[in-house]
Amino acid sequence: MLERVQSERTQTDRTMIEIRDVTRSYGSFKALDNASLAIREGEFFSLLGPSGCGKTTLLRMIAGFDTPTSGSIAVDGHPMDGIPANRRPTNMVFQSYAIFPHLNVEQNVAYGLKRLKLDAGAERRRVEEALAQVSLTGLGKRRATELSGGQRQRVALARALVMRPKVLLLDEPLSALDKKLREQMQVELRRLQQAVGITFVLVTHDQYEALAMSDRIAVMFGGKIAQVASPKEIYQRPVNRQVADFLGGMNFVKAEIVEENGASLVLDTLGFGRVRTDKPRAFVRNGGAATLGIRPERLRVLWDNASAKFEVAGKVVERHYFGEITHLIVEIPGLEKPLSVTETNDFGADDIPVGAPIRLAYDPEALVAMAD
Amino acid sequence: MTVAAEGSPPLRMAGSRRRPLLQSEAIQGFALISPTFVYALILLVLPILVVIAHSFWTQNYLTIDHTFTLENYRIALTEPIYRDLLWRSLYISLTVSLLTVALAYPIAYFISFHGGRHKSLWLFLITIPFWTSYLLRVMSWKVILGYNGVLNSGLMGLGIIDEPSTALLYNSTAVIITLTHAWATFAILPIFVSVEKVDRTLVEAATDLGDGPLRSFLRVTLPLSAPGVISAALIVMIPTVGDYVTPKLVGGKDGVMIANAIQAQFGKASNWPLGAALSVTAMIIVSLMAGGTVLVFRALQRLAR
Numbered sequence: 001m002l003e004r005v006q007s008e009r010t011q012t013d014r015t016m017i018e019i020r021d022v023t024r025s026y027g028s029f030k031a032l033d034n035a036s037l038a039i040r041e042g043e044f045f046s047l048l049g050p051s052g053c054g055k056t057t058l059l060r061m062i063a064g065f066d067t068p069t070s071g072s073i074a075v076d077g078h079p080m081d082g083i084p085a086n087r088r089p090t091n092m093v094f095q096s097y098a099i100f101p102h103l104n105v106e107q108n109v110a111y112g113l114k115r116l117k118l119d120a121g122a123e124r125r126r127v128e129e130a131l132a133q134v135s136l137t138g139l140g141k142r143r144a145t146e147l148s149g150g151q152r153q154r155v156a157l158a159r160a161l162v163m164r165p166k167v168l169l170l171d172e173p174l175s176a177l178d179k180k181l182r183e184q185m186q187v188e189l190r191r192l193q194q195a196v197g198i199t200f201v202l203v204t205h206d207q208y209e210a211l212a213m214s215d216r217i218a219v220m221f222g223g224k225i226a227q228v229a230s231p232k233e234i235y236q237r238p239v240n241r242q243v244a245d246f247l248g249g250m251n252f253v254k255a256e257i258v259e260e261n262g263a264s265l266v267l268d269t270l271g272f273g274r275v276r277t278d279k280p281r282a283f284v285r286n287g288g289a290a291t292l293g294i295r296p297e298r299l300r301v302l303w304d305n306a307s308a309k310f311e312v313a314g315k316v317v318e319r320h321y322f323g324e325i326t327h328l329i330v331e332i333p334g335l336e337k338p339l340s341v342t343e344t345n346d347f348g349a350d351d352i353p354v355g356a357p358i359r360l361a362y363d364p365e366a367l368v369a370m371a372d
Numbered sequence: 373m374t375v376a377a378e379g380s381p382p383l384r385m386a387g388s389r390r391r392p393l394l395q396s397e398a399i400q401g402f403a404l405i406s407p408t409f410v411y412a413l414i415l416l417v418l419p420i421l422v423v424i425a426h427s428f429w430t431q432n433y434l435t436i437d438h439t440f441t442l443e444n445y446r447i448a449l450t451e452p453i454y455r456d457l458l459w460r461s462l463y464i465s466l467t468v469s470l471l472t473v474a475l476a477y478p479i480a481y482f483i484s485f486h487g488g489r490h491k492s493l494w495l496f497l498i499t500i501p502f503w504t505s506y507l508l509r510v511m512s513w514k515v516i517l518g519y520n521g522v523l524n525s526g527l528m529g530l531g532i533i534d535e536p537s538t539a540l541l542y543n544s545t546a547v548i549i550t551l552t553h554a555w556a557t558f559a560i561l562p563i564f565v566s567v568e569k570v571d572r573t574l575v576e577a578a579t580d581l582g583d584g585p586l587r588s589f590l591r592v593t594l595p596l597s598a599p600g601v602i603s604a605a606l607i608v609m610i611p612t613v614g615d616y617v618t619p620k621l622v623g624g625k626d627g628v629m630i631a632n633a634i635q636a637q638f639g640k641a642s643n644w645p646l647g648a649a650l651s652v653t654a655m656i657i658v659s660l661m662a663g664g665t666v667l668v669f670r671a672l673q674r675l676a677r
Contacts, residue, residue: 065576085579086588098577102595102673111591112581163581 011215015077016041016167016199017062022071024057031057033223034071039167039201044193046202046210049220050246055203056171058220062201063169064088076166091160092169095176097152099144105131105155106140112163130162133192150181157189161196168193170202174209186212207247211235219243237280240370244293251299251339255292255369260285265369267292270334271312272362277369284371291370296327296342298366301349301358308361314339316356326350330358426648436644444649454633454650461613461630461654462661464544468551469559469609469665473601475552476559480600481593483560484567495564498557506554510621513550517541517622542624550618555611559604566600567593595673602669606662613658630654 017039024032032054039045047055060066062073064085073080075089091112100108109127118126131137134154139147147155153173160168173189174182190213193200204210210217211231218228227239238244241252258274259266265279269292277292302308317338318329326349328341341360343349352358402409427444430437448454483494501509516522517540524536540546570593578588594601616631623629630650637647 063580065579084584085576086582086584090580092577092580094573094577096571096573098571098573100574100577100592111578115582115587159577159581 011043012041014041015039016043016075017201018074019058019062020072020074022058022061022068022073024054024061024066025069030223032061032068035220035223035225036071037218037225037228039199040215041199042197043215044190044200044202044213046204046214046217047220048204048207048210048217048246050205052222053220054223055205055220059092059169059171059201059203062167063090063092089166090169091163091165091167092171093153093156093160093173095171095173097156097173097176099147099152099155099159101144103144104140105136105142105144105147108144108155109140109158109162111159126162130158133161133196134158149177150185153177153185157192161192161198165198167199167201170200172203172205174204175206182209189213211247219246221246236366237278237368238293238370239280239283241291241293244368244370249296249340249342250293251296252337253292253294253335255290257285257288257290265290267369271332271339272367275364275367277364277367280369280371283369286372289372291372293368293370294339294362294366296340299339299341299360299362301328301341301343301347301352302361303347310364311359311361312339313357313359316352316354316358319350319352319354321350326352328352328358330360423648423651426645427652429645431643431645444645445653447646448649448653454630457628457630457633458654458657460544460628462657464547464551464627464629465609465612465615465658466661467548468555468612469605471548471552472555472559472608473563473605476556476563476604477601479556480560480563480567484564495561498560501553502557506617507621509554510550510618513546513553514541514622517546517549541622543626544623546622546624547615547619547627547629550622551612551615554618555608558607562603562607563597563600566597570596598669598673602666605665605669609665610658610662613654613661 015038017037019035019037019039022032022035023030035054035058047058049055057066061068062075062080064080064083080088100111103111106127109130110123113123113126127140128137131140134157136151136154136158139151142151144152144155153176156173170189174185177185186209189200189202193213202210202213211234214231216228216230217234219226219234221242226243227234229237234243235247238247238250241250244250244252253269253271255267255269255275257265258268260279263279265277265283267275267277267290269275272292275292300308302311312332314330314332316328317331318327320327320329323345325342325344328343328349329338330341331338339360426436428440428442430439430441430443479498483491487494514521518524519536519538519541521540523540524533527533528536574592574596575588578592579585583591613629614631615629616635619627619629619632623632631654634647634650634654637643637650641647
């Protein structure tokens with residue numbers, strides 16, 4: 001995984017984008033259903049969700065390419081109703097990059113500056129500064145058709161940044177790049193955002209991308225915002241099964257609510273017995289049933305005679321080798337679905353025979369209660 | 373060579389030399405185009421060569437004197453009548469192509485950007501005039517522009533003019549109007565194709581960078597659809613220079629074009645060499661004009677950046 005660059009420096013408490021009760025319907029289909037969101041100034045914010053969840057629709061409405069059916073959007077305190085895309089303080093990096101094929105790199109970057117009627121020297125300086133920011137110095141005279149995918153993406157970034165927007169909108173900017181370049185660009189994008197201090201709003205369907213780059217993430221499903229939180233909270237404390245499932249693997253165990261109070265829940269489960277967990281902020285009780293979740297990497301194999309305060313015992317039914325890690329599928333008596341366990345191969349997890357009895361240790365902190 | 377072919381993996385050169393002749397890509401390509409090629413050779417290149425040859429000979433009553441002479445070209449280029457006809461033909465075709473492109477662009481743009489699901493229906497509707505003969509279409513312009521025609525009676529009915537205008541028919545304006553209408557489809561189609569190819573995201577990107585609808589059109593859509601505009605202009609310009617039917621029917625004596633003179637030389641005047649020289653001259657001038665048009669459009673395109 002990538003190292004996260006700390007970001008407290010650029011963020012403020014001011015709201016930069018305010019989305020209030022926004023709905024976008026196409027006939028009877030609601031692409032976005034009553035979404036509300038506040039994005040802070042200087043924040044790297046991601047809209048994460050599967051295709052068709054409404055994330056791109058929301059981004060396009062912030063940019064001004066689409067209009068809410070109802071609700072309102074404000075940028076930097078100014079309502080955006082009726083303001084066309086060309087007069088909004090936002091700029092966009094398109095998924096296809098949309099580099100003008102009849103212009104060279106310099107002309108592409110200078111495209112939006114022409115309207116500002118700067119003198120030639122000032123315009124040139126700003127273009128060069130923007131090209132330097134995305135490490136494209138010296139490529140100004142290249143034709144758009146002579147660029148690689150990564151370079152095209154940098155040109156698109158420079159072309160938007162040179163306008164010094166209040167908000168930079170990025171529509172799946174890394175999806176067309178190969179894996180290695182994508183990971184490199186994730187780090188660079190994050191660094192760039194820290195350097196310029198502009199609010200970035202990124203649309204992505206790649207959970208690792210969102211986790212690695214964002215200050216906060218909004219997870220969306222079916223036109224609704226399911227959860228808005230920091231990457232760590234989204235991953236460790238998903239608000240429901242859908243969110244948990246979308247962000248990596250998660251074991252789900254049926255549970256029954258025994259006791260509920262302000263901050264905690266007591267649940268009865270088959271495999272894990274009686275468990276006391278933190279009550280999630282957005283927990284809404286739905287009858288007596290709930291779901292308990294635990295990430296596969298939070299279950300550790302107990303070797304030989306080692307013991308732990310909290311453990312479950314079972315039998316290995318499948319083993320999948322992935323190089324640095326091994327996935328084990330472990331059947332636990334009483335659980336209707338076997339648990340999936342991710343163990344690093346340092347201690348020989350890849351040699352555990354299928355069919356062998358096994359004991360797994362867990363930290364009760366790692367157990368997440370979710371509404372059913 | 374044999375050693376190389378046996379020992380090492382065969383090089384490209386050695387491989388292709390050993391392949392049967394008919395399997396080589398070039399030969400296959402030629403075989404594929406040969407029927408068309410032969411057709412073009414017999415019906416296009418040969419006649420043109422015959423015309424060029426005639427232009428250097430002299431008509432001697434019923435026979436042709438085959439001695440080489442440039443006299444026909446001297447007449448074609450210096451006789452005021454032919455010079456005027458040539459200029460008029462060029463003027464008419466240039467005006468027609470500019471007008472046609474200017475009128476066709478908005479239609480092509482509309483169909484491409486706002487045609488929605490009905491794009492093919494719109495294109496189909498545009499081809500409908502071609503269901504009738506060209507002669508009929510020219511004749512209907514006669515009905516519209518004539519002394520007692522639709523336009524005159526309409527204008528008189530509205531009280532705009534007191535008596536029928538004779539300025540509408542039998543002059544070069546009538547030729548221009550008729551040709552512009554006749555060639556509209558040929559201009560709309562290539563422009564539509566190139567406007568259709570303009571990536572809509574590019575227009576959005578231009579808008580995102582601050583351009584209003586007019587500016588994004590002038591800076592993105594128009595330059596990117598220029599190839600269609602150029603080909604539309606050429607498609608209209610080249611054939612209209614040599615148009616013969618339209619000036620004959622609606623041109624009157626002020627609308628006569630070079631093709632009418634060429635026809636006269638091959639027909640009544642029976643001076644084939646002079647007719648041939650006029651044809652060759654017109655051909656060369658049209659080629660120059662087409663080349664010039666391409667250069668002008670390219671320059672405009674560069675200027676738009």
